[in-house]
Amino acid sequence: MERRIVILGGGTGGTSVANRLRRKLGDDARITVVDRDDRHVYQPGLLLVPFGLAVPEKIVRPRQQQLRDGVDYRCGAVDRVDVDDRHVQLLDGTVLGYDVLVIASGTRLVPEETEGLHGPGWHETVHTFYDLDGATALASALPTFDGGHLVVNVVDMPIKCPVAPLEFCFLADWYLRDRGIRDRVRLTYVTPLDGAFTKPVATRTLAGLLEEKGIELVTEFNTGQVDGEAGRLVSFDERTVEFDLAVVVPVHSGEEYVGRSPGLGDELDFVPTDESTLQSKVRPDIFVIGDAAAIPTSKAGSVAHFEGEVLVDNVVRHLAGEPLASRFDGHTNCFVETGFGKAMLIDFNYDTEPLPGRFPSRVGLPLLRESRLNHLGKLMFQSFYWRALLPGRSIPGITAAMPRTGKDFDALTGASRQ
């Protein structure tokens, strides 16, 4: 009997999982991917657009082109999921029944949750680079910025790619130096966290880098209001940060249809999910990949990639009536652009914070240290994304399980050799 697998979202996670499942199951399953548009954006490229280091047209490709033959693609917006009757309803009225549902609909930006963010000054003095329109508008605005206070602000966690705002600061510093106006600009990073990053060892390194580059750091700032006219961020505990140009990362939520589907999501419309098996806590026939999952890991493409291996194995087992055996350890791997043709690399999981050392083993890319090699790695990531990550291929030597050899665990006790 043909099994029906419906995948909601044809982004990083949905596309790679559809391709993996098709390879594994062939004609034994009917696989349908639903997405509301046919423009797949390479999101890491959004960071580069404002600085003219990437052009918008070059980072967008049709979604269908990324899917293997035999995977059905349906362009339409999901209206709701009925988890009891096992079907998905699209806005155009189509109903899709499923035996297994994979939720891969990512996260959405909700600037409207912050007072004033969409008000006067939006796309003029207040910008974001987290979507294509925003990044494009900022690419036009940055060249006219000749001095003053440039503020980069994360409104609240969780956000996708939590290092991207820091990378933006480092690239802005480089860009302004290149233009010869760095001394006319005060550059400040404003975060709700109590440090530059979430984990102690990486926080120390990243805070050091900010200081070295003369970027000020304001912590525990929970933005309640953005006033584009007056040029001011106001926190809920009534502190203010004045700006001439603000680059804001808005609040993130899960998708609206999750909230409209009874029993599917949590308060923020993310889907409660077992962090190890990636099976939802909602129903055994619903699995979740990528940013849509409420699990304690980074919302990053690399995570979706590593999750893919585990999720597909578990979906196949579930269809065969076997116990789920694959376990995700929270493996995350991020390049952090630091400007001047250099980057850092961080690699971590649920239990191990980002540490110095080498990746993937003692011979490899330097971890938590700036290097040109890492920058080349980041540049190569784009072709790797289209050619290996989306097709759902594994990379030789790099698996879903975080490698331990090469990592300097002594750094945890402060006795690092580095």
Place this chain on the structure above:
Amino acid sequence: MPEKVYAGTAVTVNDEGFFTEPGQWREEMTSELAREYGIERLTEQHWQVVKHMRYQYEQNGTGPNVRALARSSGVTIKELYQLFPKGPAKLAARIAGIPKPRGCI
């Protein structure tokens, strides 16, 4: 791990003042905990939030962040900041005797 005494009972907390063993927490400890963090008198609304925080922890294994706390408790973010100035989620978690809400990485 530092030890502290609330309502006459010794409990263990971490360096940031979060309970390491939520099972040691008792309702009688809340007013002392609140005073330690600068809240002189616990109102009905404080209580509602603290209890809610505790409940969420028991359900999900972690307390919610401030936005999720506002959504699920029905108290707006602004009000939460008035009740627990400077970081409602963290403050309410300390008073509710649960670990620091797991920030997303």
